[in-house]
Structure formats: C-alpha cells, structure tokens
Amino acid sequence: MDSVVIAVDGPAAAGKTTTCLALSEIFGLQYIESGRTYRILAFEALRRGISPEDRPSVISLCDELIEQSRARSQFAVGGYAPQDLRSAPVNVTVSTVARIAELRVRVTELVRTWAAACAKCVVEGRDIGTVVFPAASIKFYLTATPEVRAGRRIAQEGGGAYEDVLRDVLRRDRADMSREVSPLVPAEDAVMIDTTELPLAQVVDRMVSVCESRGVTIP
Numbered sequence: 614m615d616s617v618v619i620a621v622d623g624p625a626a627a628g629k630t631t632t633c634l635a636l637s638e639i640f641g642l643q644y645i646e647s648g649r650t651y652r653i654l655a656f657e658a659l660r661r662g663i664s665p666e667d668r669p670s671v672i673s674l675c676d677e678l679i680e681q682s683r684a685r686s687q688f689a690v691g692g693y694a695p696q697d698l699r700s701a702p703v704n705v706t707v708s709t710v711a712r713i714a715e716l717r718v719r720v721t722e723l724v725r726t727w728a729a730a731c732a733k734c735v736v737e738g739r740d741i742g743t744v745v746f747p748a749a750s751i752k753f754y755l756t757a758t759p760e761v762r763a764g765r766r767i768a769q770e771g772g773g774a775y776e777d778v779l780r781d782v783l784r785r786d787r788a789d790m791s792r793e794v795s796p797l798v799p800a801e802d803a804v805m806i807d808t809t810e811l812p813l814a815q816v817v818d819r820m821v822s823v824c825e826s827r828g829v830t831i832p
C-alpha cells in the first residue's frame with residue numbers, strides 16, 4: 614500500500630488515543646490527534662479572554678495560529694502541557710468552539726495537509742471517517758458505555774470525582790453528537806468496536822487484524 618490513512622472516531626474516552634498510539638507504533642504510522650487542535654483553540658481563547666461564543670474572534674484567533682504554524686506539522690507555536698489542554702474549563706469550552714463551521718473547515722484543511730505530508734498515518738477525532746477522510750482506506754469507530762468511559766478517564770488521568778467525570782462525558786457526548794456541523798456519527802463503512810467489555814490490548818489486536826487483512830504491513 615502506497616498511502617494509508619486509518620481513521621479512528623468515537624466519543625470521549627472510548628480508547629481512541631491508546632489504540633491509535635499502539636497502531637502507530639506497530640505499523641510505523643504517523644499519529645495525528647485532531648482534537649488537540651480544537652483544544653489549543655479553546656485554551657488560547659480562554660487565555661486571551663475571548664468568549665467561545667464570539668465566532669469572528671475565535672475564527673481570527675484560529676487564522677493567527679495557522680499563520681504561526683506554517684510549514685510545521687503542529688498547530689500553533691509553543692508547547693502546551695497536556696494538563697492545560699485537558700483542564701475542566703478547556704473541556705467545556707472546546708465543545709462550543711468545535712461547533713463553529715468556519716473553524717471546522719480550517720481544522721479539516723490542516724489535518725489533510727499534515728496527513729498528505731506523511732504518506733502513512735492514523736488520525737483520531739470525531740469526524741475523520743465521515744468528513745475529513747471519507748475515502749480513508751480503513752475506518753474504526755470505537756465506543757463504550759459512558760460509565761466505563763468515565764472510569765477509564767479517571768484511571769488514565771487521575772483525579773476527579775466519578776460523578777463529575779461521568780457528567781462531563783455525557784455532556785460531551787451530547788455536544789459532539791448533536792451539533793449541526795460534522796456531528797459525531799459512525800461512517801457507514803466503519804468497523805465498529807464496542808470496547809465496554811474488552812481490555813484495550815484486545816481492542817488493539819482486533820484493529821491490527823483488520824489493518825493486516827486490508828493490506829497494511831508491519832515494517
């Protein structure tokens with residue numbers, strides 16, 4: 614296979630990052646995390662006191678960050694600590710920011726550019742198999758019950774009362790699935806994996822088998 618794009622979509626904390634990183638390692642693929650771009654936009658909007666409801670200002674913030682990141686395969690200049698991008702305020706703001714159609718067009722374009730630069734990649738997000746790469750060679754849609762996802766989030770990131778984390782997972786599901794532009798839905802041709810009762814190592818095994826059966830080779 615000359616070029617490979619593996620799309621991995623699904624709701625928050627369904628195991629996308631863990632499995633994408635494993636696939637990236639196993640098959641030597643570049644890993645592209647589209648959610649990080651939305652998170653940086655939310656983080657910068659908060660830092661600069663821009664309301665996420667103020668669409669023109671959020672869009673010009675996005676244009677400014679794109680300008681800064683020309684010729685880089687990373688959005689925006691400067692390091693962002695994972696704990697900053699995953700804070701509770703960012704979790705809330707990112708859902709509002711991700712509803713802005715003009716912003717989604719820009720992020721889609723960025724992700725396509727990054728993917729084009731690296732021939733073989735695995736791309737994680739919410740609309741990768743449906744909007745960003747509708748012709749991706751392989752698509753996965755991971756899901757799990759909100760309760761299991763909340764439990765995993767606490768185990769992975771530590772901290773947070775279970776009830777609060779569960780409420781946030783449910784809120785983000787609603788926001789992701791009900792927005793007008795690019796709502797979270799499985800692509801028709803996605804391989805669906807319910808990870809509720811599967812350890813993530815087994816989920817990876819399943820994904821690896823699918824990839825191999827579709828001609829992706831281990832280098």
Ligand code: DC
Pocket residue numbers: 625626647648649651652707708711737738739740741785789
């Ligand atoms: O994958 P994540 O949890 O880091 O994503 C953060 C938010 O960004 C998520 O709540 C919705 C949004 N997002 C999106 O709308 N489309 C994507 N392709 C990726 C993320």
